Amino acid sequence: MTRVFNFSAGPAALPEPVLRQAAEEMLDWHGAGCGVMEMSHRGKEFMSIIEQAEADLRELMAIPQNYRVLFLQGGATQQFAQLPMNLLGGRSADYLVTGTWSQKAYKEAHHLAGAIGGKVRLVGSTEACGFTRALRADELALDADAAYVHLCTNETIHGVEVGDDGLPRSAAPLVADMSSHILSRHTDVSRYGLIYAGAQKNIGPSGLVIVIVREDLLGRASPLTPTVMDYKVMADNGSMLNTPPTYAIYVAGLVFRWLKAQGGLAAMEQRNIEKAALLYDFIDDSGFYRNTVEIGSRSRMNIPFLLPDEALNDAFLTGAKSAGLTQLKGHKSVGGMRASIYNAMPVEGVRALVEYMRGFAAQHG
Numbered sequence: 001m002t003r004v005f006n007f008s009a010g011p012a013a014l015p016e017p018v019l020r021q022a023a024e025e026m027l028d029w030h031g032a033g034c035g036v037m038e039m040s041h042r043g044k045e046f047m048s049i050i051e052q053a054e055a056d057l058r059e060l061m062a063i064p065q066n067y068r069v070l071f072l073q074g075g076a077t078q079q080f081a082q083l084p085m086n087l088l089g090g091r092s093a094d095y096l097v098t099g100t101w102s103q104k105a106y107k108e109a110h111h112l113a114g115a116i117g118g119k120v121r122l123v124g125s126t127e128a129c130g131f132t133r134a135l136r137a138d139e140l141a142l143d144a145d146a147a148y149v150h151l152c153t154n155e156t157i158h159g160v161e162v163g164d165d166g167l168p169r170s171a172a173p174l175v176a177d178m179s180s181h182i183l184s185r186h187t188d189v190s191r192y193g194l195i196y197a198g199a200q201k202n203i204g205p206s207g208l209v210i211v212i213v214r215e216d217l218l219g220r221a222s223p224l225t226p227t228v229m230d231y232k233v234m235a236d237n238g239s240m241l242n243t244p245p246t247y248a249i250y251v252a253g254l255v256f257r258w259l260k261a262q263g264g265l266a267a268m269e270q271r272n273i274e275k276a277a278l279l280y281d282f283i284d285d286s287g288f289y290r291n292t293v294e295i296g297s298r299s300r301m302n303i304p305f306l307l308p309d310e311a312l313n314d315a316f317l318t319g320a321k322s323a324g325l326t327q328l329k330g331h332k333s334v335g336g337m338r339a340s341i342y343n344a345m346p347v348e349g350v351r352a353l354v355e356y357m358r359g360f361a362a363q364h365g
């Protein structure tokens with residue numbers, strides 16, 4: 001068996017020890033005589049799995065007591081709709097658009113507001129500059145009475161990231177799509193009203209989305225909200241109104257345990273800073289590759305880069321694949337390449353990529 005260095009944006013590489021443990025427990029979880037996929041979600045075995053997963057996530061992110069953690073389905077895309085259904089409450093919400101994902105979230109909320117009542121305002125966009133930077137707090141005309149302010153703190157396609165220090169300043173609850181950088185850095189959860197993240201990058205298998213929501217925001221859903229999409233109903237039922245994505249929750253739990261063993265988010269953040277610096281420094285000094293995102297807005301997780309000529313892309317990808325470096329093709333809306341270097345990507349993977357890129361540039365420069 002040869003495992004490659006997999007730079008996929010998602011579903012993305014998972015930590016190898018997690019996959020090994022899942023494989024080992026596939027047929028018989030802790031003497032239950034069956035695997036996690038085959039057990040009742042209401043049995044004591046699975047209840048212990050979901051409770052431990054939540055406890056570990058709470059510990060990793062230091063989630064305050066007045067926040068609920070929901071394990072839901074439908075991906076982050078479903079949250080684009082679920083969010084306004086639950087939080088708009090006939091009022092107005094502010095949306096920041098800094099890339100494809102926050103734009104999709106805005107469009108979906110805008111579309112729904114017409115049906116459920118309420119307003120959705122676009123308060124700032126970087127589309128004119130090709131989504132190459134975050135929005136600065138001083139360029140936003142925010143509504144202090146907004147039901148919430150939505151942003152995507154890591155734009156997976158454009159490679160634009162903001163941390164807690166780059167958040168908009170508003171009295172309204174902040175809602176963040178953290179799908180592609182959750183658990184990669186310190187996050188002060190208390191600064192957000194709601195955080196959501198699809199699992200398939202830094203958490204586990206696709207099909208699971210995690211919502212971390214402040215309790216006072218529950219119970220505001222539009223009457224048109226389907227029961228299964230009502231955050232309060234889900235919170236009241238421990239994410240088990242219906243059958244939750246049990247296997248994905250189990251793997252997420254293994255990832256949380258792995259993260260704790262790595263030293264938690266402080267250690268992960270240091271490693272992620274080091275990995276990203278390695279690649280950005282090489283790109284900037286290469287005189288061959290280019291990353292066009294403003295330096296202060298560059299993502300540590302998703303690093304898009306262009307070759308001097310798009311005609312070289314195929315040769316780059318073919319050579320990379322032979323070197324055991326896969327899924328580097330950039331999103332079609334940006335072109336070029338994209339290296340996604342989530343928590344599970346070891347620094348050796350980034351070093352191997354840099355060495356390959358150096359060789360390719362020498363050959364084609």
Ligand code: PMP
Pocket residue numbers: 009010074075076077078101152154155156157177178179180198199
């Ligand atoms: N938001 C972000 C930031 C994403 O990266 C993605 C998926 N790449 C989504 C939302 C949509 O996620 P899903 O496909 O799970 O609906």
